[in-house]
Amino acid sequence: MKIGMKLTKKLFSIWKSENNLNISSRIRVFFTVLLFINIILPAYPQTKKIYIPDIPGYKTLKCDFHMHTIYSDGTVWPNFRVVEAIRDGLDVIAVTDHLEFQAFPEIINKDYNKPYEIAKEEAAKKNNLIVIRGIEISPTIPPYHNNAIFLKDVNKLPVDYMKQTQKKFVLKDNVKKEELMAPFLEAQKQGAFVFYNHPAYFTWLNIKERDLFTSFHQDLYKKGILKGVEVVNGSYNIDAHRMAEKYNLTMFGNSDVHGDLLGYKDSHRPMTLVFVKEKTEESIKEALLARKTAVYVNDYIIARRPEAEALFKACISTTMAKMEKSVGNREPFMKITLENKSDIKFNLRVSADYSIKPYPLGQLVLMPYEKKDVVVGGLWNNPAKVELTVDAYNILISPDKNLQTVFSLNAF
Numbered sequence: 001m002k003i004g005m006k007l008t009k010k011l012f013s014i015w016k017s018e019n020n021l022n023i024s025s026r027i028r029v030f031f032t033v034l035l036f037i038n039i040i041l042p043a044y045p046q047t048k049k050i051y052i053p054d055i056p057g058y059k060t061l062k063c064d065f066h067m068h069t070i071y072s073d074g075t076v077w078p079n080f081r082v083v084e085a086i087r088d089g090l091d092v093i094a095v096t097d098h099l100e101f102q103a104f105p106e107i108i109n110k111d112y113n114k115p116y117e118i119a120k121e122e123a124a125k126k127n128n129l130i131v132i133r134g135i136e137i138s139p140t141i142p143p144y145h146n147n148a149i150f151l152k153d154v155n156k157l158p159v160d161y162m163k164q165t166q167k168k169f170v171l172k173d174n175v176k177k178e179e180l181m182a183p184f185l186e187a188q189k190q191g192a193f194v195f196y197n198h199p200a201y202f203t204w205l206n207i208k209e210r211d212l213f214t215s216f217h218q219d220l221y222k223k224g225i226l227k228g229v230e231v232v233n234g235s236y237n238i239d240a241h242r243m244a245e246k247y248n249l250t251m252f253g254n255s256d257v258h259g260d261l262l263g264y265k266d267s268h269r270p271m272t273l274v275f276v277k278e279k280t281e282e283s284i285k286e287a288l289l290a291r292k293t294a295v296y297v298n299d300y301i302i303a304r305r306p307e308a309e310a311l312f313k314a315c316i317s318t319t320m321a322k323m324e325k326s327v328g329n330r331e332p333f334m335k336i337t338l339e340n341k342s343d344i345k346f347n348l349r350v351s352a353d354y355s356i357k358p359y360p361l362g363q364l365v366l367m368p369y370e371k372k373d374v375v376v377g378g379l380w381n382n383p384a385k386v387e388l389t390v391d392a393y394n395i396l397i398s399p400d401k402n403l404q405t406v407f408s409l410n411a412f
């Protein structure tokens with residue numbers, strides 16, 4: 001950004017100096033400045049890093065496992081994906097260009113490992129952002145788009161189902177199933193983790209089967225190749241969430257960014273939270289295989305119950321004040337303070353076997369780092385414990401179910 005400012009100032013100073021520029025050159029400089037500002041400003045959309053706490057026994061890593069660069073149909077150089085990720089406070093990214101498409105074959109050599117290598121080199125210069133080698137295998141017929149990550153050599157993945165990959169994406173006329181299966185078998189040989197991207201009835205996909213989890217996906221699944229699905233690709237996908245439950249797949253939430261991330265200016269890009277033993281590539285893979293993920297999109301968390309509950313309880317701390325009595329009313333009550341220690345906004349409802357505030361219905365919104373009191377009244381039986389049931393309406397543990405958990409608090 002500093003370099004950007006300096007360059008902008010320099011361009012303006014050239015424009016202002018009357019001696020050395022004629023009108024047409026000045027107009028040219030003016031438009032260069034405009035273009036430059038346009039390029040620089042959208043490059044910084046997310047305004048702050050997101051803090052999400054670790055859960056007991058595991059570190060919480062913020063990851064985006066799906067993004068494109070100029071090596072396929074993206075519009076930025078791979079190292080820029082690193083700059084963005086560091087700015088957004090991510091721990092892990094996977095660069096996943098399309099295996100079958102090159103937009104600029106005349107200036108960029110065909111080497112599917114290169115975007116990863118460029119990004120990796122950039123990350124090594126900056127901090128400890130982990131870059132994972134990946135690719136998007138993307139025929140427009142089943143099994144449609146799938147990411148393979150943790151590959152060893154992307155160039156070994158065959159694309160014999162394509163007629164043209166340069167400038168245009170053209171499938172062969174009579175594609176054989178073996179040709180479509182070939183890159184997946186190679187990915188499996190290399191120990192890759194494969195997940196189904198953005199399952200949907202897009203017009204650009206030649207969908208003939210009613211079920212998005214096609215017979216080809218069944219095959220990949222039975223072979224032990226397909227292990228995950230994008231429940232969020234930019235936005236939430238209920239069909240994908242149902243698919244994840246039905247086939248017990250690891251849930252992902254990724255940006256699939258091709259250009260800039262300006263759309264996330266007021267919030268954050270979608271991300272996959274991975275709960276790892278250590279911050280290493282190996283540990284990330286292990287966690288993905290164990291389905292230890294959560295998806296964070298807008299103000300929502302989508303996860304299986306154990307991860308959802310652990311994460312929620314790591315974000316919220318409770319402190320209970322001593323049993324008190326109201327002034328002018330001898331009703332014994334307790335004040336429980338809920339504190340949000342994360343950047344996630346929570347939409348809650350609290351309930352207990354006693355009278356409870358806030359009204360109505362014990363509903364409350366806990367903004368990031370906000371503290372709010374819950375008053376549990378009518379404790380005439382002097383309970384040793386008070387159980388506070390909390391519904392977190394922004395945490396989905398199933399497509400139709402929010403997280404409900406209990407905070408058991410000792411009374412004293």
Ligand SMILES: [Zn+2]
Pocket residue numbers: 136138145197198
């Ligand atoms: Zn795709």
Ligand SMILES: [Zn+2]
Pocket residue numbers: 066067068136256
């Ligand atoms: Zn993609």
